[in-house]
Amino acid sequence: MRKTKGIILAGGYGSRLYPLTFGTSKQLLPVYDKPMIYYPLSTLMLAGIRDILLISTPKDLPRFRDLLKDGSQLGVNIVYRDQKKPNGIAEAISLAVDFISDDNVVLILGDNIFHGKKITDMLTRSIDNLSKGYCSIIGCEVDNPKDFGVVEFDDSGNMIRIVEKPDYTDSCLIVSGLYFYTNDVKNKVNKLKYSERGELEITDLNNLYLNNKKLKLIKLDSSFSWLDTGTYDSLIKASKYFQNLEKETGSKYACIEEIAYDLGYINKQKYIEISSLMKNSSYGKYLLRNSVK
Numbered sequence: 001m002r003k004t005k006g007i008i009l010a011g012g013y014g015s016r017l018y019p020l021t022f023g024t025s026k027q028l029l030p031v032y033d034k035p036m037i038y039y040p041l042s043t044l045m046l047a048g049i050r051d052i053l054l055i056s057t058p059k060d061l062p063r064f065r066d067l068l069k070d071g072s073q074l075g076v077n078i079v080y081r082d083q084k085k086p087n088g089i090a091e092a093i094s095l096a097v098d099f100i101s102d103d104n105v106v107l108i109l110g111d112n113i114f115h116g117k118k119i120t121d122m123l124t125r126s127i128d129n130l131s132k133g134y135c136s137i138i139g140c141e142v143d144n145p146k147d148f149g150v151v152e153f154d155d156s157g158n159m160i161r162i163v164e165k166p167d168y169t170d171s172c173l174i175v176s177g178l179y180f181y182t183n184d185v186k187n188k189v190n191k192l193k194y195s196e197r198g199e200l201e202i203t204d205l206n207n208l209y210l211n212n213k214k215l216k217l218i219k220l221d222s223s224f225s226w227l228d229t230g231t232y233d234s235l236i237k238a239s240k241y242f243q244n245l246e247k248e249t250g251s252k253y254a255c256i257e258e259i260a261y262d263l264g265y266i267n268k269q270k271y272i273e274i275s276s277l278m279k280n281s282s283y284g285k286y287l288l289r290n291s292v293k
Contacts (some may be wrong), residue, residue, distance in 0.1 A: 010110030075265025088199030109177030115226035
């Protein structure tokens with residue numbers, strides 16, 4: 001049985017966040033009390049994925065290495081690759097062919113945040129689809145669908161196509177930045193051609209699977225929150241969301257050290273060791289309090 005690996009695409013210029021991103025990667029900006037990159041990394045970890053490729057710009061890769069190292073402190077394996085120019089989401093697959101090897105792969109965008117009580121069920125269902133030979137996309141209803149890849153349906157409610165940033169659409173269901181692909185994605189991506197805007201479009205890749213009846217749509221219900229943190233307002237909104245949530249529940253979310261400990265990726269001694277490095281922060285104090293469980 002094939003295992004599943006993960007890719008985090010954390011490239012691009014973050015131009016919608018200038019001047020914030022002149023000196024750092026967008027995915028290293030804070031979302032409440034942790035770097036943005038913790039959120040997509042935690043999603044992959046919750047999916048049971050331990051082999052991870054992080055793709056970013058040549059300028060930003062050293063910063064990610066400084067933060068996450070080789071992942072061994074979390075019981076995972078993180079390797080790195082540069083994307084010199086942001087030539088499309090699907091290009092991440094072509095850059096990762098040797099990394100994928102004989103396995104299936106999950107691709108997540110570094111600025112996409114998923115939260116919900118049933119997130120583990122959603123991830124498990126998507127991974128299970130891979131074992132049956134089906135890819136999965138995660139759909140979400142939004143007020144501004146024309147800014148995304150939009151899923152369109154026939155009169156019977158069957159998915160018929162995905163349209164990238166359409167001028168007009170009757171659908172409000174968009175494709176979020178979390179994709180589950182079978183191993184043959186290595187070959188599929190080679191069939192793509194660069195679009196008019198000079199990118200390998202992830203929508204074109206998804207449509208290849210849809211046309212072959214190998215694409216499943218998993219729609220997020222109202223119990224989920226999907227946060228795209230690519231603008232000033234959405235970045236602040238995400239921080240406030242988790243600030244309020246953590247104050248209400250007393251728990252932290254996308255806490256990669258806690259996830260690694262709970263999943264048995266690291267032992268108690270290692271957990272206390274990495275928590276102690278942050279003992280002067282409320283984040284570190286939270287980790288240390290939880291070391292007694």
